[in-house]
Amino acid sequence: MLGDNLPPPNEVVALYNQYNIHRMRLYDPNPAVLQALRGSNIQLMLGLPSNSLQSIATSQDVANAWVQNNVLNYIDSVQFRYIVVGNEVRPTDPFCPFLFPAMQNIQTAIEKCSAANRIKVTAAFGYGVMNVSYPPSQRSFREDYGFFLNPILGFLTKNQAPLLLNVYPYFAYVNNPGQIRLDYTLFTAPPGLIPDPPLSYSNLFDAMMDAAYSALERAGIYNNNLVRHVKGGTPKRPGKPIETYIFGMFDEDQKQPELEKHWGLFSPNKQLKYPINLNH
Numbered sequence: 001m002l003g004d005n006l007p008p009p010n011e012v013v014a015l016y017n018q019y020n021i022h023r024m025r026l027y028d029p030n031p032a033v034l035q036a037l038r039g040s041n042i043q044l045m046l047g048l049p050s051n052s053l054q055s056i057a058t059s060q061d062v063a064n065a066w067v068q069n070n071v072l073n074y075i076d077s078v079q080f081r082y083i084v085v086g087n088e089v090r091p092t093d094p095f096c097p098f099l100f101p102a103m104q105n106i107q108t109a110i111e112k113c114s115a116a117n118r119i120k121v122t123a124a125f126g127y128g129v130m131n132v133s134y135p136p137s138q139r140s141f142r143e144d145y146g147f148f149l150n151p152i153l154g155f156l157t158k159n160q161a162p163l164l165l166n167v168y169p170y171f172a173y174v175n176n177p178g179q180i181r182l183d184y185t186l187f188t189a190p191p192g193l194i195p196d197p198p199l200s201y202s203n204l205f206d207a208m209m210d211a212a213y214s215a216l217e218r219a220g221i222y223n224n225n226l227v228r229h230v231k232g233g234t235p236k237r238p239g240k241p242i243e244t245y246i247f248g249m250f251d252e253d254q255k256q257p258e259l260e261k262h263w264g265l266f267s268p269n270k271q272l273k274y275p276i277n278l279n280h
Helices: 009-018 031-036 050-057 060-072 096-112 143-158 169-175 204-230 258-262
Strands: 023-026 043-048 079-087 120-126 164-166 194-196 199-201
Touching (some): 043 060, 050 079, 060 096, 079 096, 079 164, 096 120, 143 204, 143 258, 169 204, 194 204, 199 204
Parallel strands (some): 023 043, 043 079, 079 120, 120 164
Antiparallel strands (some): 194 199
């Protein structure tokens, strides 16, 4: 959208159809584009800009109006797939505290109009949300993101919505040209170039994606899988449940190092940080 010589929205929609492109991402609700999408059957990922987070987070009425104006007014003929609240929000951003409440208010607005079964509310993060551990299986989310990312992950799990991650292998390559081979970036490297037993990687994209999956497993999803797993014992003791204790019950802001402050199942206000079933 950031150009002064671009074709009008109706021509862009026609171009999508010409090349059988079935999904589109808009970073903000542009009325002309939404109008052009009517009847197109293009599935839309609609962004709510970060500069709107505070107003949406602090007023359910504002959130309801945003959904009405930008979604419900078009929902009869536009195929909404996701509403992406904010984009690449970082812990140091002034609007960071408003990201999760804004997601909650948009979700409430979607549920009020009975559209939650067809439209998922989510957020998109830059790859900077990941730490720099290596190999992919050892990656996790950065500690300084935990205070606002963990509740979001719980929200997404509860609503069966995906976490969106903006993955740019090009940036990873140009920032580390001495460590990352060009063929590894371009999908032309030989198989098994990067070992990560029992897996291996021949391209940077796969490595970045699996690193994200590893981070998600460490961020609460792990505990859900743990509860299910210990019921069945281990290979040496199959069928014998393992008496297991999860550390810990609450986040502890006096713990050191920093990462251990965020290991609780609950926040100090007794709010569950992410959905977990302890009775599998």
